[in-house]
Amino acid sequence: MHMKQYKLLEQVFVKIRNIGDVINELCYGRPLVADGMDRIHTLQEIRQEIIESEIVAEAIKASLSNKSKLGDWEVANLHCISRLHRTLKNVPADLLSALTTARIDCRNRWLLFREGSESAKNVMERLVDVVKLSSEVAQIKSGDLGLASKYDVMLKMHDGDMDTKRIDEVFTDLGAFYRQFFSEVLEKQSGSKIHLAKSITCEKQRLLHEYLEASIYASDVSLIDVHRKDYGCSIFRCEDFGGVSCDELDYRVGLRGALDNIGRTLYCVNLPKRWRRQPVGDFPGSVMFEAQGMLMSRHLLMDSRFMSFVLPAMKKTFSLRGKVADSGNVHRYLSEVRPELLLERADEVSSLAHVMLRCALEKELINGDLAVEDLPDAWEQGVKYYFNQVTKTEQEGLLQDDYWVSGCFGYLPSKVLGAIAATQIFSYIDDPKVAVLENIESGDFSGLTAWLSKYIYSHGGRYSSTTLLKKITGRRIDVDAYKNHLVNRYLSM
CATH class of the missing domain: 1.10.1370.30 (Neurolysin; domain 3)
Known part of the structure; x- marks a missing residue:
């Protein structure tokens, strides 16, 4: 039974990875299609629904309680899954969508700035939104993860050993x-x-x-x-x-x-x-x-x-x-x-x-x-x-x-x-x-x-x-x- 729950997690996190790959192509592919932002938001919502699912949370809990029945690599993967789950959960979909929109828009303006067809002032105006929304997400996650500061959240997003x-x-x-x-x-x-x-x-x-x-x-x-x-x-x-x-x-x-x-x-x-x-x-x-x-x-x-x-x-x-x-x-x-x-x-x-x-x-x-x-x-x-x-x-x-x-x-x-x-x-x-x-x-x-x-x-x-x-x-x-x-x-x- 518990091995089945672990195998379920393997299947779920392959899907989460695959969705992330598609989102990535939509976010940073060239060019972003007319309704591309809507597609990105939809995929993010689907991924977030999977992450927030009680079935996933229960499978992680049960697998951790019975990890002695797993091999060394499976235990290591389970811990990676658990960390990733804690990192990604509890972020409101509307906040995540707003942050994604701000980031893409700000970077696109920066690309135009680099080409000489956009002002630094306009890029900086959009950067205000990127910082504000990033900080809001970090505020949620710092409390959720029990971290000392919002910046700790940012550091640990990239490497769990950084704080x-x-x-x-x-x-x-x-x-x-x-x-x-x-x-x-x-x-x-x-x-x-x-x-x-x-x-x-x-x-x-x-x-x-x-x-x-x-x-x-x-x-x-x-x-x-x-x-x-x-x-x-x-x-x-x-x-x-x-x-x-x-x-x-x-x-x-x-x-x-x-x-x-x-x-x-x-x-x-x-x-x-x-x-x-x-x-x-x-x-x-x-x-x-x-x-x-x-x-x-x-x-x-x-x-x-x-x-x-x-x-x-x-x-x-x-x-x-x-x-x-x-x-x-x-x-x-x-x-x-x-x-x-x-x-x-x-x-x-x-x-x-x-x-x-x-x-x-x-x-x-x-x-x-x-x-x-x-x-x-x-x-x-x-x-x-x-x-x-x-x-x-x-x-x-x-x-x-x-x-x-x-x-x-x-x-x-x-x-x-x-x-x-x-x-x-x-x-x-x-x-x-x-x-x-x-x-x-x-x-x-x-x-x-x-x-x-x-x-x-x-x-x-x-x-x-x-x-x-x-x-x-x-x-x-x-x-x-x-x-x-x-x-x-x-x-x-």
């Missing part, structure tokens, strides 16, 4: 370290000469990215199987995969983006297929997801063995010659730190400031301590504090990307926690005793991908992000290890 207390501890530690460290790095690098490449077309850059994809994915990975963790306009949603940006005068932007996507794609492709449509078959949260991209874009990229592998292809594809093509020059170029005002283009160091600033501001927005109309001034103060600069255009400011206009609050802190986790994981696998990086110089990534598949990908959501990190490295989020990494990379080289 305000933990984020504040990490960012207080990093904040005390950051400004002096940033100044010391800029001073140290000011004496280093970097020879810049001439303009490199996006087509040539894409050729290198495709070469890296082919080399790292290898023949045992089928990209057809790629699926992504969709928030599907559920309550809060963030884009996990974006197109790789291209700057013809700075190939680092595209190279980092390509490696980031490679790491994330490998993760999604190699999640446990038996549990693919179940909650436990997904990654445990945004922290470990971000870590997989950063393993590639921040650590593999800067590894001397990888550089020996990729440099000949870079020289050939980009037509690099002379001092520009020197391995030392390329390394200095890739490790250059500067006060970059665009998060998308930011290096490993300046991106920390971006996330710390945004986390502080969005926490105040959601908790009701900062009004949207005061956000531009607060943003400028933060830019001045961290970078000692002022934004020159509206495109450099708080509307530079679509996190906030899409209602994606609480996601960005996972980029810092993910960076710390990636540092710990790479440090572990860089040990000669682990021996998974030794063949990279010859273009053989099978040791690396096999290790990642065995120790990270294959677990899906069976363990939380930090529990999985501890199983691998013996430590949860270790800020000191991350600070030591930054000092060693940028001040000891």
Whole structure:
């Protein structure tokens, strides 16, 4: 009887996932059909009715009471189902519909703003609604889940291991370290000469990215199987995969983006297929997801063995010659730190400031301590504090990307926690005793991908992000290890 109830839950949550996938296509497909919003609202109501069903609640309760009769993976899936159920229930349908409408409208206005056919003022007016409605949902869920603040709700939507207390501890530690460290790095690098490449077309850059994809994915990975963790306009949603940006005068932007996507794609492709449509078959949260991209874009990229592998292809594809093509020059170029005002283009160091600033501001927005109309001034103060600069255009400011206009609050802190986790994981696998990086110089990534598949990908959501990190490295989020990494990379080289 109890096994039947668990199997019912498996069937129900496949349906919930499928509905979410369709909602996602309607929300973010191009273009949104004339009656698309009505369809989205109808599907959301259907999904919410399923989630709120007494049958589902009773099946979860009965299954939890008799989980000793289930296998290990089934128990893990049951706990994932229970967490997802608690997260999604008790949100009024009309509030969810209003939030979805506001988010889509605000993001669409932002897209027009980015093209130059909409004013920042109009985008900000709609952002007021997005913040207000997001805060209302978070208020309901904070009481429902027994969380300390509305911002805690946002954080836990993306990763159950994130909460305000933990984020504040990490960012207080990093904040005390950051400004002096940033100044010391800029001073140290000011004496280093970097020879810049001439303009490199996006087509040539894409050729290198495709070469890296082919080399790292290898023949045992089928990209057809790629699926992504969709928030599907559920309550809060963030884009996990974006197109790789291209700057013809700075190939680092595209190279980092390509490696980031490679790491994330490998993760999604190699999640446990038996549990693919179940909650436990997904990654445990945004922290470990971000870590997989950063393993590639921040650590593999800067590894001397990888550089020996990729440099000949870079020289050939980009037509690099002379001092520009020197391995030392390329390394200095890739490790250059500067006060970059665009998060998308930011290096490993300046991106920390971006996330710390945004986390502080969005926490105040959601908790009701900062009004949207005061956000531009607060943003400028933060830019001045961290970078000692002022934004020159509206495109450099708080509307530079679509996190906030899409209602994606609480996601960005996972980029810092993910960076710390990636540092710990790479440090572990860089040990000669682990021996998974030794063949990279010859273009053989099978040791690396096999290790990642065995120790990270294959677990899906069976363990939380930090529990999985501890199983691998013996430590949860270790800020000191991350600070030591930054000092060693940028001040000891």
